[in-house]
Amino acid sequence: MFIGHFTERPYQDPKSGYFGATGRNLMDLGMSNASYDPKLGADLYNRYLDERVFAEEMGFDGLMLNEHHSTPFCMGQVMNLEAAILARITSRAKIVLLGNILPIWDDPLFLAEELAEIDMISRGRLVTGWVRGTGRESVAHNAVPPYNWERFQEAHDFIVEAWTKPGPFRWEGEHYHYRYVNPWSRPYQEPHPQIWIPGVMSRNTVAWAAKHRYPYLMLATELQPTLESFQYYDEVAAEEGYEAGTEHRGYLFKVHVDETEELAEEAGRKYVQGPSNPFLEGNQGIVRPFIQNLPGLTQRNNLLPTMRSFAAAASRGRAGQHLKEQKKEAPPSPPKDTYVDQTEKLSIISGTPDTVIPKVRHVLETLRPGTIFFWDGDGAMSHDDQMRSLRLMGSDVIPAVREMADELDLKGPFEIDRADETETAAEEPVEGSGDAASQAAD
Amino acid sequence: MAEAVSYTEGELALATGRIKYLEQGSGPPVVVLHHSWGSPGWLPFHDRLAENHRVIVPDMPGWGGSERPAWARDPRDVAIITTRLLSRLELGDVKLVGLGFGGYVAAELATMNPSRLAHLILVGAAGLQPKTGEITDQMMLSHRKYIEESFRDAETYTAYVGDEPPDDIRQLWDLSREMTARLTWKPYMFNRRLEPLLGDLDVPTLIVWGERDKVVPFECAKQFEAAIPNARVEVVAGAGHVVELEEPERLATLVGRA
Numbered sequence: 001m002f003i004g005h006f007t008e009r010p011y012q013d014p015k016s017g018y019f020g021a022t023g024r025n026l027m028d029l030g031m032s033n034a035s036y037d038p039k040l041g042a043d044l045y046n047r048y049l050d051e052r053v054f055a056e057e058m059g060f061d062g063l064m065l066n067e068h069h070s071t072p073f074c075m076g077q078v079m080n081l082e083a084a085i086l087a088r089i090t091s092r093a094k095i096v097l098l099g100n101i102l103p104i105w106d107d108p109l110f111l112a113e114e115l116a117e118i119d120m121i122s123r124g125r126l127v128t129g130w131v132r133g134t135g136r137e138s139v140a141h142n143a144v145p146p147y148n149w150e151r152f153q154e155a156h157d158f159i160v161e162a163w164t165k166p167g168p169f170r171w172e173g174e175h176y177h178y179r180y181v182n183p184w185s186r187p188y189q190e191p192h193p194q195i196w197i198p199g200v201m202s203r204n205t206v207a208w209a210a211k212h213r214y215p216y217l218m219l220a221t222e223l224q225p226t227l228e229s230f231q232y233y234d235e236v237a238a239e240e241g242y243e244a245g246t247e248h249r250g251y252l253f254k255v256h257v258d259e260t261e262e263l264a265e266e267a268g269r270k271y272v273q274g275p276s277n278p279f280l281e282g283n284q285g286i287v288r289p290f291i292q293n294l295p296g297l298t299q300r301n302n303l304l305p306t307m308r309s310f311a312a313a314a315s316r317g318r319a320g321q322h323l324k325e326q327k328k329e330a331p332p333s334p335p336k337d338t339y340v341d342q343t344e345k346l347s348i349i350s351g352t353p354d355t356v357i358p359k360v361r362h363v364l365e366t367l368r369p370g371t372i373f374f375w376d377g378d379g380a381m382s383h384d385d386q387m388r389s390l391r392l393m394g395s396d397v398i399p400a401v402r403e404m405a406d407e408l409d410l411k412g413p414f415e416i417d418r419a420d421e422t423e424t425a426a427e428e429p430v431e432g433s434g435d436a437a438s439q440a441a442d
Numbered sequence: 443m444a445e446a447v448s449y450t451e452g453e454l455a456l457a458t459g460r461i462k463y464l465e466q467g468s469g470p471p472v473v474v475l476h477h478s479w480g481s482p483g484w485l486p487f488h489d490r491l492a493e494n495h496r497v498i499v500p501d502m503p504g505w506g507g508s509e510r511p512a513w514a515r516d517p518r519d520v521a522i523i524t525t526r527l528l529s530r531l532e533l534g535d536v537k538l539v540g541l542g543f544g545g546y547v548a549a550e551l552a553t554m555n556p557s558r559l560a561h562l563i564l565v566g567a568a569g570l571q572p573k574t575g576e577i578t579d580q581m582m583l584s585h586r587k588y589i590e591e592s593f594r595d596a597e598t599y600t601a602y603v604g605d606e607p608p609d610d611i612r613q614l615w616d617l618s619r620e621m622t623a624r625l626t627w628k629p630y631m632f633n634r635r636l637e638p639l640l641g642d643l644d645v646p647t648l649i650v651w652g653e654r655d656k657v658v659p660f661e662c663a664k665q666f667e668a669a670i671p672n673a674r675v676e677v678v679a680g681a682g683h684v685v686e687l688e689e690p691e692r693l694a695t696l697v698g699r700a
Binding site (some may be wrong): 288 | 619
């Protein structure tokens with residue numbers, strides 16, 4: 001079992017008026033950066049890096065970063081920079097990028113070079129992951145949405161070739177053209193860092209990941225549709241002539257642990273307060289559907305069952321269609337407390353270790369993932385909220401989850417030799433601090 | 443009492459894909475190229491023109507019933523295919539009318555194949571980067587809001603489209619926007635390589651602009667007029683960007699006189 005930590009690194013600025021009492025609209029791509037405070041930004045970037053170092057000390061196997069643009073809910077615009085810093089200031093945990101937004105790169109050779117450097121500086125701790133991006137990324141970096149999927153695939157092919165094929169060589173593709181591909185850097189890992197593919201609902205992407213045998217990570221989707229998506233991956237794998245295993249299944253979900261149930265609810269409610277991610281679950285922001293659903297960005301009639309989740313549907317610009325379908329199925333129910341609603345369906349798990357661990361077990365039993373990421377310290381959570389949780393993760397939750405994973409035989413991508421699909425011995429333990437760290441390589 | 447439908451539907455098989463078009467009338471040929479949001483079908487404007495012209499209204503390649511050339515990356519590609527349409531239909535002395543984005547394609551076509559044209563009529567045409575102001579970016583607006591911007595006011599929009607656009611219209615707008623994005627996501631709705639080629643254009647050109655056009659700045663009318671040797675501007679009082687819908691009589695008269 002590979003256990004990772006994730007936060008979106010929200011830009012928390014109550015003074016801006018977007019999140020505080022003044023009630024300015026939290027509108028996606030509708031907020032001016034005139035109110036951006038770089039001094040606050042400096043504090044936040046450093047805070048989030050410090051928390052990652054502590055997460056490693058507490059025994060997490062991976063530190064996951066993500067990337068969004070022109071939006072306050074994620075400060076990771078250039079996550080490769082954060083990754084490069086973590087490569088130097090951490091020593092054991094994998095640095096998991098989920099992911100670089102391939103279609104917005106006009107020069108993916110730069111990306112191949114950057115990632116190779118990160119892999120070398122970290123001495124082989126990079127896990128690379130690639131995504132197609134949301135509408136806001138296509139708008140922010142002005143990548144033509146109808147060619148998003150073409151560019152994703154070509155950039156992927158190009159980067160893998162740039163990493164693995166001795167140069168110099170030429171590349172004359174549809175979207176990328178190079179007369180001299182010969183980067184003076186190569187990934188530390190042979191043949192290259194593992195590639196994991198995160199996503200929410202593109203059926204194309206699941207099938208593509210399965211064809212490449214890349215682990216697919218569902219990002220905070222509800223349990224049943226997530227399971228169905230994994231099953232779709234399994235079907236494609238079978239068609240491709242191999243049996244998918246737990247090492248191909250990853251799941252990111254919101255888990256916060258705290259010292260008391262009262263503190264856990266107080267902190268847990270902050271997931272849905274402040275600049276939390278407006279296109280996943282439980283946000284207070286206003287999403288503009290026509291931006292998320294840019295022309296040609298995703299193929300129509302090509303949706304995964306996650307469409308059933310209202311938040312995901314609304315974020316992708318199909319709220320109306322979803323509502324119509326929902327009306328057919330059941331009469332509308334009165335609005336619920338968002339936090340309570342999400343805790344009931346385990347979209348948010350927050351509590352003391354005693355209440356959290358059984359819920360995590362339920363998730364593991366239901367989905368059988370070999371990789372999980374706890375999404376914590378987000379929304380309006382403070383540094384103190386995050387540090388309390390990380391301590392309890394290290395002392396209680398991570399050890400318990402490792403036991404469960406052994407019992408349930410949930411193996412992560414680093415416990416399987418991908419060359420011949422057989423299990424390998426656990427990696428050599430590396431010197432860490434704290435009891436939890438010594439268990440990380442189990 | 444509804445008038446009998448008298449236009450015909452035609453189809454032409456080109457190597458680049460099938461082209462669908464509507465046709466009615468006889469006389470000097472007029473070809474009308476639609477807006478970026480697609481051809482809504484046979485219009486009163488076409489009827490009025492068909493009284494004394496042979497009127498041909500194609501769905502441009504990738505729009506409506508015409509097959510998408512998946513390789514096309516530029517409005518110029520669509521202009522090239524449209525010249526093939528003129529050749530295959532053996533049309534000469536054509537009055538080529540381009541509406542909005544269709545005007546952009548018409549101007550590109552005129553630079554490469556002027557010999558089949560008698561007159562170029564650009565109506566609220568995109569294609570040039572306005573020296574002041576900007577062309578309204580439909581990609582940052584909902585379909586509804588963008589089309590509403592195309593009319594002189596919200597009331598006129600509602601009168602034409604209704605409170606809620608019907609499903610088939612929504613679908614037309616949605617698929618049309620995708621094709622528009624394929625060709626002119628960036629730069630949006632202009633080509634810096636167009637203006638230099640207009641200087642030697644020897645086709646008489648009429649530039650028509652709705653007085654209340656909120657989509658393409660009037661500045662562009664002046665720029666087309668300055669770039670094309672034999673060009674003049676007509677402003678249609680009270681009209682927005684969709685002159686052909688709001689002032690069909692007036693526009694048909696201007697085309698007829700051209």
